[in-house]
Amino acid sequence: MRIEGKEYRTIWFENNVVKIIDQTKLPHHFIIKELKTVNDAVNAIKVMEVRGAPLIGATAAYGLVLAIIEKNDKSFLEKSANHLIASRPTAINLKWAVDRMMNKLSGINSNQILNVALNKAKEICDEDEKFCENIGVNGLKLIENIYNKKKDRVNILTHCNAGWLATINWGTATSPIYYAHKKGIPVHVWVDETRPRNQGANLTSYELNEEEISNTIIADNTGGILMQRGEVDMCIVGTDRTLSNGDVCNKIGTYLKALAAHDNNVPFYVALPSSTIDWDIKDAKDIPIEERNSEELSHVEGVDENNEIKKVLIYPTKSKAMNLAFDVTPAKYVTGLITERGITEASFDGLKKLFK
Ligand code: MRU
Numbered sequence: 001m002r003i004e005g006k007e008y009r010t011i012w013f014e015n016n017v018v019k020i021i022d023q024t025k026l027p028h029h030f031i032i033k034e035l036k037t038v039n040d041a042v043n044a045i046k047v048m049e050v051r052g053a054p055l056i057g058a059t060a061a062y063g064l065v066l067a068i069i070e071k072n073d074k075s076f077l078e079k080s081a082n083h084l085i086a087s088r089p090t091a092i093n094l095k096w097a098v099d100r101m102m103n104k105l106s107g108i109n110s111n112q113i114l115n116v117a118l119n120k121a122k123e124i125c126d127e128d129e130k131f132c133e134n135i136g137v138n139g140l141k142l143i144e145n146i147y148n149k150k151k152d153r154v155n156i157l158t159h160c161n162a163g164w165l166a167t168i169n170w171g172t173a174t175s176p177i178y179y180a181h182k183k184g185i186p187v188h189v190w191v192d193e194t195r196p197r198n199q200g201a202n203l204t205s206y207e208l209n210e211e212e213i214s215n216t217i218i219a220d221n222t223g224g225i226l227m228q229r230g231e232v233d234m235c236i237v238g239t240d241r242t243l244s245n246g247d248v249c250n251k252i253g254t255y256l257k258a259l260a261a262h263d264n265n266v267p268f269y270v271a272l273p274s275s276t277i278d279w280d281i282k283d284a285k286d287i288p289i290e291e292r293n294s295e296e297l298s299h300v301e302g303v304d305e306n307n308e309i310k311k312v313l314i315y316p317t318k319s320k321a322m323n324l325a326f327d328v329t330p331a332k333y334v335t336g337l338i339t340e341r342g343i344t345e346a347s348f349d350g351l352k353k354l355f356k
Pocket of ligand 1: 053160172173199239
């Protein structure tokens with residue numbers, strides 16, 4: 001997708017380094033950062049210079065490429081794989097990508113391993129881009145249906161950033177929106193700010209602006225009243241891990257949006273590539289929910305009059321804060337899953353029909 005008219009993907013390999021767009025500096029500064037070691041990759045995932053389930057998977061895949069460049073040694077590679085998997089706990093794509101890389105690399109001799117790893121990391125990225133494009137094609141039909149009935153602007157609410165910045169390109173939740181816009185359907189996006197890290201305001205709104213798609217940032221608690229007023233035609237969100245029974249783990253606050261959508265008969269869709277399906281965990285209670293530093297709540301970041309990023313304290317100094325980063329929306333509140341293979345109900349049978 002475009003930034004200032006120029007096409008980018010979110011991660012690429014060039015001159016023996018991995019290049020990423022540093023998302024901690026957006027929307028104020030567009031900075032391309034180089035990752036030179038596997039530790040750089042682990043750190044970029046931890047501090048969320050890269051984030052979003054598919055992109056952290058791709059970064060981990062390239063992290064293993066960097067590990068091989070640093071030290072072409074089996075035990076270093078295995079240690080690196082474990083570090084990468086441990087860098088963030090909730091998004092299943094991280095383990096999915098590392099396992100895929102390690103399976104491919106097992107038994108490959110040291111002369112060939114770098115080439116094989118590079119090709120596999122690129123394949124993971126290319127495949128994610130294709131999956132996200134297909135999610136767009138499939139999800140477009142839902143937006144078209146609403147537009148054909150309504151004959152007026154389609155209002156879509158989204159939470160967090162499940163846009164192209166969270167993937168390699170296109171995004172998951174945003175891909176149907178980009179397709180609808182390209183087709184000339186008038187769309188408008190209600191962008192949940194998504195406290196505490198403001199991925200909606202800082203990233204989703206930013207990327208929609210760059211593609212000239214109408215959007216309005218709202219505080220996280222505003223979606224309910226907009227749905228009561230009939231100003232939301234559908235919700236589309238992303239996911240970090242969807243269980244085979246259709247339960248959806250995504251950014252904190254997704255569950256409350258799904259409850260409000262259910263109460264107001266607003267369709268609530270989740271867009272995901274198959275790399276985000278967890279076929280193993282059966283009970284949502286077993287999903288590891290990341291708890292991040294409470295400083296993300298107690299402090300806010302923005303730019304000062306010199307366009308420099310500053311962080312300020314907004315809470316009473318004595319107050320405690322708790323920062324759970326994800327929640328789980330039970331399948332019964334999910335109208336459908338938009339995947340690269342089609343749209344299905346959020347259930348084991350639905351997913352099995354498409355993927356097994
Ligand atoms: O903590 P983040 O910013 O990595 O959380 C991202 C989300 O919750 C996204 O909605 C999810 O990863 C889907 S991205 C296509």
